[in-house]
Amino acid sequence: xxxxxxxxxxxxxxxxxxxxxxxxxxxxxxxxxxxxxxxxxxxxxxxxxxxxxxxxxxxxxxxxxxxxxxxxxxxxxxxxxxxxxxxxxxxxxxxxxxxxxxxxxxxxxxxxxxxxxxxxxxxxxxxxxxxxxxxxxxxxxxxxxxxxxxxxxxxxxxxxxxxxxxxxxxxxxxxxxxxxxxxxxxxxxxxxxxxxxxxxxxxxxxxxxxxxxxxxxxxxxxxxxx
Amino acid sequence: xxxxxxxxxxxxxxxxxxxxxxxxxxxxxxxxxxxxxxxxxxxxxxxxxxxxxxxxxxxxxxxxxxxxxxxxxxxxxxxxxxxxxxxxxxxxxxxxxxxxxxxxxxxxxxxxxxxxxxxxxxxxxxxxxxxxxxxxxxxxxxxxxxxxxxxxxxxxxxxxxxxxxxxxxxxxxxxxxxxxxxxxxxxxxxxxxxxxxxxxxxxxxxxxxxxxxxxxxxxxxxxxxxxxxxxxxxxxxxxxxxxxxxxxxxxxxxxxxxxxxxxxxxxxxxxxxxxxxxxxxxxxxxxxxxxxxxxxxxxxxxxxxxxxxxxxxxxxxxxxxxxxxxxxxxxxxxxxxxxxxxxxxxxxxxxxxxxxxxxxxxxxxxxxxxxxxxxxxxxxxxxxxxxxxxxxxxxxxxxxxxxxxxxxxxxxxxxxxxxxxxxxxxxxxxxxxxxxxxxxxxxxxxxxxxxxxxxxxxxxxxxxxxxxxxxxxxxxxxxxxxxxxxxxxxxxxxxxxxxxxxxxxxxxxxxxxxxxxxxxxxxxxxxxxxxxxxxxxxxxxxxxxxxxxxxxxxxxxxxxxxxxxxxxxxxxxxxxxxxxxxxxxxxxxxxxxxxxxxxxxxxxxxxxxxxxxxxxxxxxxxxxxxxxxxxxxxxxxxxxxxxxxxxxxxxxxxxxxxxxxxxxxxxxxxxxxxxxxxxxxxxxxxxxxxxxxxxxxxxxxxxxxxxxxxxxxxxxxxxxxxxxxxxxxxxxxxxx
Numbered sequence: 001x002x003x004x005x006x007x008x009x010x011x012x013x014x015x016x017x018x019x020x021x022x023x024x025x026x027x028x029x030x031x032x033x034x035x036x037x038x039x040x041x042x043x044x045x046x047x048x049x050x051x052x053x054x055x056x057x058x059x060x061x062x063x064x065x066x067x068x069x070x071x072x073x074x075x076x077x078x079x080x081x082x083x084x085x086x087x088x089x090x091x092x093x094x095x096x097x098x099x100x101x102x103x104x105x106x107x108x109x110x111x112x113x114x115x116x117x118x119x120x121x122x123x124x125x126x127x128x129x130x131x132x133x134x135x136x137x138x139x140x141x142x143x144x145x146x147x148x149x150x151x152x153x154x155x156x157x158x159x160x161x162x163x164x165x166x167x168x169x170x171x172x173x174x175x176x177x178x179x180x181x182x183x184x185x186x187x188x189x190x191x192x193x194x195x196x197x198x199x200x201x202x203x204x205x206x207x208x209x210x211x212x213x214x215x216x217x218x219x220x221x222x223x224x225x226x
Numbered sequence: 227x228x229x230x231x232x233x234x235x236x237x238x239x240x241x242x243x244x245x246x247x248x249x250x251x252x253x254x255x256x257x258x259x260x261x262x263x264x265x266x267x268x269x270x271x272x273x274x275x276x277x278x279x280x281x282x283x284x285x286x287x288x289x290x291x292x293x294x295x296x297x298x299x300x301x302x303x304x305x306x307x308x309x310x311x312x313x314x315x316x317x318x319x320x321x322x323x324x325x326x327x328x329x330x331x332x333x334x335x336x337x338x339x340x341x342x343x344x345x346x347x348x349x350x351x352x353x354x355x356x357x358x359x360x361x362x363x364x365x366x367x368x369x370x371x372x373x374x375x376x377x378x379x380x381x382x383x384x385x386x387x388x389x390x391x392x393x394x395x396x397x398x399x400x401x402x403x404x405x406x407x408x409x410x411x412x413x414x415x416x417x418x419x420x421x422x423x424x425x426x427x428x429x430x431x432x433x434x435x436x437x438x439x440x441x442x443x444x445x446x447x448x449x450x451x452x453x454x455x456x457x458x459x460x461x462x463x464x465x466x467x468x469x470x471x472x473x474x475x476x477x478x479x480x481x482x483x484x485x486x487x488x489x490x491x492x493x494x495x496x497x498x499x500x501x502x503x504x505x506x507x508x509x510x511x512x513x514x515x516x517x518x519x520x521x522x523x524x525x526x527x528x529x530x531x532x533x534x535x536x537x538x539x540x541x542x543x544x545x546x547x548x549x550x551x552x553x554x555x556x557x558x559x560x561x562x563x564x565x566x567x568x569x570x571x572x573x574x575x576x577x578x579x580x581x582x583x584x585x586x587x588x589x590x591x592x593x594x595x596x597x598x599x600x601x602x603x604x605x606x607x608x609x610x611x612x613x614x615x616x617x618x619x620x621x622x623x624x625x626x627x628x629x630x631x632x633x634x635x636x637x638x639x640x641x642x643x644x645x646x647x648x649x650x651x652x653x654x655x656x657x658x659x660x661x662x663x664x665x666x667x668x669x670x671x672x673x674x675x676x677x678x679x680x681x682x683x684x685x686x687x688x689x690x691x692x693x694x695x696x697x698x699x700x701x702x703x704x705x706x707x708x709x710x711x712x713x714x715x716x717x718x719x720x721x722x723x724x725x726x727x728x729x730x731x732x733x734x735x736x737x738x739x740x741x742x743x744x745x746x747x748x749x750x751x752x753x754x755x756x757x758x759x760x761x762x763x764x765x766x767x768x769x770x771x772x773x774x775x776x777x778x779x780x781x782x783x784x785x786x787x788x789x790x791x792x793x794x795x796x797x798x799x800x801x802x803x804x805x806x807x808x809x810x811x812x813x814x815x816x817x818x819x820x821x822x823x824x825x826x827x828x829x830x831x832x833x834x835x836x837x838x839x840x841x842x843x844x845x846x847x848x849x850x851x852x853x854x855x856x857x858x859x860x861x862x863x864x865x866x867x868x869x870x871x872x873x874x875x876x877x878x879x880x881x882x883x884x885x886x887x888x889x890x891x892x893x894x895x896x897x898x899x900x901x902x903x904x905x906x907x908x909x910x911x912x913x914x915x916x917x918x919x920x921x922x923x924x925x926x927x928x929x930x931x932x933x934x935x936x937x938x939x940x941x942x943x944x945x946x947x948x949x950x951x952x953x954x955x956x957x958x959x960x961x962x
Contacts, residue, residue: 009565010473012388016657049386052473108381108650139385139652197654202672202787204654204662 001025001219004040006070006086008032008061012048013196017083020196023209024216032064041219042079043070045086047139047194057100057142058088067093079123079215080188084140087180087190096183096190097155098147103140104173110139112204114166115179115193119159122182123218124189127210134163134207136193138171138179143192145174145181152176158184163191239263243270249602256596264582264590267534268597271500272507275762278601281728282760285606285738288745293754295717298421303347303496304414305756306421307718309782311675314418316350319358319411319683319722319778321761326379326408329467330372334379334408336470336542341412342389343496346479347545349422349486350414353656354671355384356683357394357410358722358776362403363620364639364960369398372406373647374961379470380410381650386472387479391651392659392669395684398639401616401691404766409722409759411683411778415673422486424495424505425512426548429576431492433506433517434554436561436568437478437544441527444468444501444540474543481564482545488560490553497544503537503597505546506572507580511598516579519572521589533582533589548574608738609731614823615769616691621821628865628896628940631816633952635862635897636869640815642956643873660786664874667711667858668781670789678786680714682779686861687772689899692813693828694736698743698775700828703837703901705779706751707858710845711904712790714781716753721777723760726770736773737762744775750838753779788851793874795854797929799907801868801879804847804920806832806840807859809898815861816897837902843919844904852912859903865896865935865942867905869949872933878946881926881935892940 003021007014007029018027021044028038032050037043050061061067067089074080074095082090090096103109117125117132128134147155152175155161163180170177172192180191195208240250243266253269254260261269271277279286291299297314298306304318322337338355345352357380362369373396384391389412426433444467485491493513495505502519510517521536531539549557554570561568575581580597582590623634635641648663660678661670668682684704690697706716721744726733748755764771783789794801811817812825832840848856859867872879883895904920906913907928916922933949935942 010386010476012386012476012655016655019657048388049473049476052386052471052476054473107378108385108652110649110652110654137654139654194654197657200657202660203657204659 001041001216002039003027003042003044004030004037005044005046006030006032006066008050008064010049010052011046013046013083013194016196017044017046020199020208020212023199024212030066032066035065035069037069037073042215043073045080045082045089047084047086050085050089058085058092061089062093071095074188077187079218081124081215082190083194083196084192087192088142090188090190095188096181097151098145098181100142101144101146102142103144108141109171110137111171112137113169113171113193116164116166118164119162122162122186124182124211124214125162126217127213133166134210135205136195136198136208138193140192143172145178155181160184162189239266240270244274245270249273252602256600257592262590264534264537265592267538268503268590268592271503271538272597273601276499277504279760280601281604281606281762282723282737283603285741288741289755290745290749291755293718296754296756297418298348298756300755300757303344303424305718305720306348307756308418309673309679310677311673312418313673314416314421315413315679315780316345316348316416317411317413317720317780318344318757319409319720319776320759321722321724322408322410323405323724323761323764325467326376327406330375331379332467332469334376335383336468337408337410338380338383339470339472339475339542340498341410342387342475343498345412345414346482347424347494347496349420350416351483352389352412352414353658354413355389355391355410356681356778357391358683359396360402360407360687360774361398362400363398366403369403370960376408377647377650383470383472385652387476388655390653390655390659392653393663393681393683396644396647397687399688399772400619401769401772404768405764405771407724407771407774409776411720413681413780420486422491422494424493424509426493426509426515426517426574427513428492428550429515429574431548431550431574432554432570433519433572433574434547434549434557434568435524435544435571436566438471438474438541439525439527439567440536440539441541442531442535442539445535445538468540468542470542477564477566478543478545481561481566484564485557485560490557491547491549493548495546497546499540501539507594507597509546509548510580510594514578516575516577516581516594517572518575518581518583520583520585522584523569523571525567525569533584537582606728606734606738607731608735610735611732614826615732616824618821618823619818623819629942629944631897632865632869632942633948634819635815635866636949637952637956638815638819639957639960641862641866643954644957645954646958646961661712661789666789666791667708668714670712670786672786676786678783678789680709680712680781680783682708683776684708685774685776687774688818688824689813689828690740690775691772692824694739694773695743696828696830698740699747699834700901701775701777702744702747702751703841704860705777706841707902709779709781710841711792711848711856711858712783713788713845713848714783715845716751716779716781718756719748719753719777719779720756721758721775724764724771724774724776725762726765728762733770740773740775746834750834751841788849790848790856792857792871793855794871794877794879794907794928795875799854799928800910800913800924801881801905801907801926801928802913802922802924803864803903804906804916804922805844805902805904806836807903808832808900809863809894810900811894811898814863814897814899832902839919840902843917847916847920852915853906853908855907857905859905861899863897863899868935869933871905872946873950873953876946877928878930878932879926879928883925883937885938890938892938895937896940
């Protein structure tokens with residue numbers, strides 16, 4: 001599997017995302033100003049502060065030339081994972097439902113949290129056992145997941161809420177403890193926790209690796225089908 | 227010589243810019259004429275305390291700067307040591323005190339931005355930030371405001387630029403009420419043979435300014451703000467504070483490292499205090515060349531800036547580089563790729579003058595040597611004060627009950643959990659952080675190949691106020707002890723000397739004795755000084771700050787996986803008090819809670835040699851791998867250190883030190899402070915294997931959910947939940 005990691009001006013976690021994705025395959029950096037996806041099998045839109053968070057988080061990055069290619073890739077069913085700022089960008093781009101609002105505390109928070117995997121039958125969580133708990137850090141100022149109640153009901157009914165903060169671990173006031181969602185087709189995922197910072201016990205946890213393994217397995221199956 | 231443009235400065239202009247009459251006379255002598263407005267502005271900055279170190283340079287010569295691992299010592303943008311594997315570690319600490327006292331968010335943010343530029347200016351990628359902060363008591367609304375905004379500013383810059391803030395320290399003491407301290411330390415790694423120096427070279431080479439536009443922000447910051455005492459009119463100095471933009475710096479960082487990676491640069495320098503004036507003349511001085519700068523070519527934020535304003539603007543996020551003419555187009559193309567402004571603004575000349583032009587008109591022409599090297603250096607007139615300089619702290623505790631004292635200490639601002647602060651910082655980005663805040667006494671970062679570096683920053687200013695010589699020694703010992711607890715051996719040291727007005731004899735005495743203490747301690751623990759910063763004139767209306775020689779030490783350890791932890795780990799492990807612990811109460815945190823006067827002098831015990839030997843032995847014991855935990859005993863003494871070991875991993879302990887020893891003063895034994903004492907835990911075999919020099923005293927066992935301590939007649943028996951409540955809320959309530 002070859003994973004492309006998008007880099008905008010102000011992106012910070014692209015190297016971490018590359019290191020994590022490199023544990024399950026090849027990786028390449030996708031420059032914001034380019035359009036060529038270089039034949040990648042999966043895309044990560046990583047965390048950071050694209051365009052300095054100017055205007056509104058993720059609001060400028062969605063207009064980058066590379067995002068046109070990412071959107072086309074997603075329309076074709078390719079797996080796209082947005083982490084933190086990546087999640088914010090995918091929401092701004094209309095590739096995921098809902099929006100991210102400032103934390104209830106109005107502060108940046110960096111904290112290791114426990115997550116409950118709410119759906120293990122997805123391209124991003126299939127390597128998790130049902131009922132799995134993951135220890136993964138969050139770090140953001142704008143991570144409170146918001147969507148209209150009807151949308152939330154539909155997301156839950158369709159199994160599109162794939163990660164929740166474990167009871168007592170919701171750091172930002174997200175509705176229904178939502179930490180990660182997928183689109184209705186299941187190929188685009190956004191989450192506020194940083195699985196790329198949890199791929200080695202030496203640095204705290206390796207639970208985040210399950211997400212990258214899931215993407216690898218998904219891509220392998222898809223290529224067999226193709 | 228072409229005619230100099232108009233405008234001679236007014237007769238007393240130099241005084242408003244912070245130069246003395248004698249200094250002004252010397253400038254005229256060196257120039258052979260009166261300086262014009264542009265030249266005087268340049269002199270006033272380069273001859274300021276902040277840039278010229280005119281009251282400290284002679285003393286700094288006492289510090290040891292050489293060692294087997296030192297690659298780059300003082301004088302460059304940052305020092306660097308060899309960390310093996312072909313890699314160099316660059317690091318430095320710097321102050322941003324006065325800007326932060328005037329505008330804490332931007333002051334602290336640009337402090338971080340400035341120290342990061344120092345790191346990538348030597349060609350190293352910044353990997354970590356630490357902060358050393360001092361405020362007045364958190365009972366003061368002003369202190370809470372400064373704390374809240376400074377922490378937010380640090381987080382805003384460090385988080386946004388993708389460099390992990392992995393550690394730091396904060397103290398709250400009355401003498402910092404008017405004059406807070408914001409010291410930021412950064413570390414970076416580079417290929418050893420790719421470190422770049424800042425000396426301009428190659429007559430005819432082009433000087434390129436790149437990064438943010440130049441505006442009126444920060445004009446006179448180094449001379450007006452940083453080199454004078456603070457007073458009530460400081461709100462009017464807000465325009466002297468620079469405004470930071472971490473997004474611009476993130477692009478500048480990536481662009482600079484890309485330029486270096488492509489080997490396109492002859493020299494690189496950041497623009498910090500005194501802006502273009504300082505960076506260009508220092509590059510020229512080091513390269514023994516001159517530089518012509520055409521200010522008409524400098525891209526401006528405001529159209530109508532005067533030449534002198536352009537030369538001294540402290541607008542942030544700018545760098546200056548020297549490039550061979552044939553590579554200029556390539557350099558501009560790389561800058562364009564990163565969306566960074568870049569403009570050729572001058573060239574390297576043979577004649578060793580800084581010549582400032584507006585197009586073809588010369589508006590300033592000063593010998594580089596006069597600017598950079600000829601600033602007079604002053605001898606201090608140190609005199610030990612005959613009476614206490616600082617008032618006794620207010621009394622906040624009456625109880626003599628050991629358990630109530632322990633709870634009060636854990637809740638006090640200098641000891642309580644720092645979680646409310648460090649959770650506002652990204653400590654993870656770049657995936658190197660092996661020990662996060664409150665997991666170990668020092669932060670630990672893994673390196674490619676599995677070895678690791680550790681870093682700690684520390685200084686208890688109250689102890690230095692009690693005894694500048696001994697207090698400075700204790701700051702170094704504390705840092706070295708923190709490193710030892712994770713198994714790291716010192717490689718090098720950086721310091722930030724925060725003091726009051728050195729023209730006053732008692733401050734001169736504090737400064738002199740502290741530097742003497744630092745020099746002795748650096749040699750004893752094997753940590754050469756590779757760089758640092760001096761911040762003087764830290765005084766408010768109510769007097770000077772506590773003398774605060776902040777010390778940052780970096781060290782290496784062979785295996786990241788073997789890094790020590792501070793928390794007790796397993797039920798049944800035995801606990802031992804080890805090292806050269808010799809506690810006393812005067813000058814301690816408990817003495818502060820009791821409102822006691824600072825003692826004039828601290829005991830020289832353990833001696834520096836004995837303490838250094840204990841620290842080294844503890845380090846080797848941690849490296850041997852048998853211990854489950856190791857924690858240095860600091861503020862609050864043995865009792866607080868035990869509680870911290872329990873709270874770090876939510877597991878209790880039963881301690882019985884048997885009948886009273888020595889003078890039978892149980893509170894001294896429980897809460898007295900000293901260097902080089904440690905609490906370790908592990909299987910009995912590991913404790914018994916400790917070398918004699920560590921003088922291990924078995925004193926208890928890990929387990930349960932309570933902390934029980936018996937020392938002589940003193941009894942403590944408290945639920946961890948109660949300790950946690952006090953410890954976790956102590957500072958959180960001040961930051962809410």
